[in-house]
Amino acid sequence: xxxxxxxxxxxxxxxxxxxxxxxxxxxxxxxxxxxxxxxxxxxxxxxxxxxxxxxxxxxxxxxxxxxxxxxxxxxxxxxxxxxxxxxxxxxxxxxxxxxxxxxxxxxxxxxxxxxxxxxxxxxxxxxxxxxxxxxxxxxxxxxxxxxxxxxxxxxxxxxxxxxxxxxxxxxxxxxxxxxxxxxxxxxxxxxxxxxxxxxxxxx
Numbered sequence: 001x002x003x004x005x006x007x008x009x010x011x012x013x014x015x016x017x018x019x020x021x022x023x024x025x026x027x028x029x030x031x032x033x034x035x036x037x038x039x040x041x042x043x044x045x046x047x048x049x050x051x052x053x054x055x056x057x058x059x060x061x062x063x064x065x066x067x068x069x070x071x072x073x074x075x076x077x078x079x080x081x082x083x084x085x086x087x088x089x090x091x092x093x094x095x096x097x098x099x100x101x102x103x104x105x106x107x108x109x110x111x112x113x114x115x116x117x118x119x120x121x122x123x124x125x126x127x128x129x130x131x132x133x134x135x136x137x138x139x140x141x142x143x144x145x146x147x148x149x150x151x152x153x154x155x156x157x158x159x160x161x162x163x164x165x166x167x168x169x170x171x172x173x174x175x176x177x178x179x180x181x182x183x184x185x186x187x188x189x190x191x192x193x194x195x196x197x198x199x200x201x202x203x
Contacts, residue, residue, distance in 0.1 A: 027129050066142060146176075
């Protein structure tokens with residue numbers, strides 16, 4: 001009896017995991033801008049009951065390059081008030097042929113937002129969508145945002161996916177104890193492309 005219950009539980013877990021992966025990969029994105037280099041989409045990420053919006057930048061051509069997932073769209077310094085949008089860097093990356101997706105989320109500093117640490121599922125869903133709709137290298141992903149919101153390989157594999165992402169880098173920003181990158185970005189007023197593309201493997 002226990003064996004049957006365990007088998008049934010395993011099958012149900014597999015069903016829900018595959019359903020979650022399918023929902024994220026097949027989220028009905030809308031193309032809102034087309035340029036010579038890339039197409040920009042609005043993507044409702046279905047990782048929660050009310051889909052969370054993201055903007056995706058998919059290069060129109062070129063060989064696979066490093067893919068980027070931003071778990072924030074704006075960093076706001078509170079003392080003094082400084083707003084640093086992530087969209088300009090996403091556009092620059094896409095122009096270089098690098099697929100990028102940006103969650104529409106504002107984070108504050110040095111006051112840490114209450115949402116930090118609760119976005120792993122949304123970030124993983126964004127990775128799933130981008131992997132399904134852009135030509136990416138599975139060993140060249142980079143996550144920009146709080147380290148606490150970066151999904152784990154265990155979460156990825158729970159979706160039945162061990163192929164779309166096999167290695168990733170992180171650029172911690174806006175989370176607890178992530179002073180250097182956050183202060184640098186607020187000081188400069190933008191994110192430097194070289195800071196994100198200078199990692200080994202992101203060529």
